[in-house]
Amino acid sequence: MKKELEAETLSTDNLIHDATQLVANYPTVALTVDCVIFGFEDNKLKVLLIRSDLEVFKGKWSLLGDVVRATEELDEAAYRVLTERTGMSNVYLDQVRSFSSPDRHPGGRVVTIAYCSLLNTQHHQLQITANELHWHPLTSLSDSDMAFDHKAIIDKCYKWLQKRIQEHPLGFNLLPEKFSLRELQNLYEAILNVELDRRNFRKKFFSMDFLEDTGEFEEDVKHRPGKLYQFNFEKYEKNKRKWIGIDF
Amino acid sequence: MKKELEAETLSTDNLIHDATQLVANYPTVALTVDCVIFGFEDNKLKVLLIRSDLEVFKGKWSLLGDVVRATEELDEAAYRVLTERTGMSNVYLDQVRSFSSPDRHPGGRVVTIAYCSLLNTQHHQLQITANELHWHPLTSLSDSDMAFDHKAIIDKCYKWLQKRIQEHPLGFNLLPEKFSLRELQNLYEAILNVELDRRNFRKKFFSMDFLEDTGEFEEDVKHRPGKLYQFNFEKYEKNKRKWIGIDF
């Protein structure tokens, strides 16, 4: 096989002159993207799921995904899935990793690239209500509830998110533009599954110095309303710490 | 296209019964893995490169990579490339991310998954000396020296490594099994491109409590020999910090 290829494509200088022919001889696989779209509702982390439309996975839940098109970047494909399904643009999206087990798809070899997306469930209406598209609590999901290896993909993206929100300001994507510190803390507590001290949490975020006082206050709360803050990206960029520090 | 597919594969219950046919209709792409194999020599970080065998990239350097085989996991494919080229097994390897620009390969659409590998250049002999396989200093690499988008891949993997060695014990893979603290510090200084205080560096690593005194000393140094240590994985697993801490 290798020998034949060389005979076809290599010339006397041992270089491959016909790159197109080279690639044409490569084996190919179907490539998809799957989006783990997280939302935050009722102080719980949720993930956007749909009923699988495959008979073998009848009744099981599935992530939102699609085949990657011929001239499409993977990031583009994932973003397309996201906007088509949620009707939102300007959404946080990041690639997490590939899932490539040869038997992960019952119909043949399909390699998928998992993406993690964060969005505010208040900011949009779901575009499609078909196929039971809905926000599913992360805690009530077992492996057997889900099609393909989608539970493993969710687990991986959740772990990725847990680590990521401690080091980067992504959590804000799950909140309204203006939020109280209590909401922010609830978010962190729900995702990291820990209890945090109110006062130290506050101190920590203020010291990072990217929260901007909007002058507004919470409404419709049955206690003293908290101040509303917004995330200031410029301030973050200016003050963000450069050095992580060796520690493991 | 979507309509036809539905007509073929959907039955009255709106479920796809023939998964194989579904996948057979998916567009496919050629999928490769590319390994950014780092080594540490002369207190410099180096990367294992080869001359490109494509005429369009004549004279340019290329990463080690290969097409992913039909029933192969991506991790397997990357590990295969690694062992075939270096003759080493038990090598550190981790997936970094995909590169999927439609025109990244002159021969057509080829999506690649980049892997980062770390190995000790002393521990092995390069298997193949053909195609000028060699350790290239990371600093003396410009974009135009390299085939494909391989410079961008290296940059990404280098950044990934810089972050990663601050949070996980991977650096040891670049050193001999037994190493001095000075060697370890040189490694960190080279990769992170900073100067670190000898005494604080020492204190930090001892406090993490996974370095084991071998009782041996450096040899062939023209000054007081330093103690040689080895990394103890069990100790690391037992003591590793669970909580990162919110900070960005």
Add this chain to the structure above:
DNA sequence: AAATAAATATGTATTATTTACACATTGATT
């Protein structure tokens, strides 16, 4: 209208960690 409840908002003392240094020790070389 006053008292109460439940949250927000702020402060402070303690502890742990990081940083910036000083000095002693060892082995090879002169």
Add this chain to the structure above:
DNA sequence: AATCAATGTGTAAATAATACATATTTATTT
């Protein structure tokens, strides 16, 4: 034996994390 150039150890000051106390504000109850 003196010198050099490293390794190896220690310590005080600055900074950051933690634990906890108290005041303030608004809605609700009496």
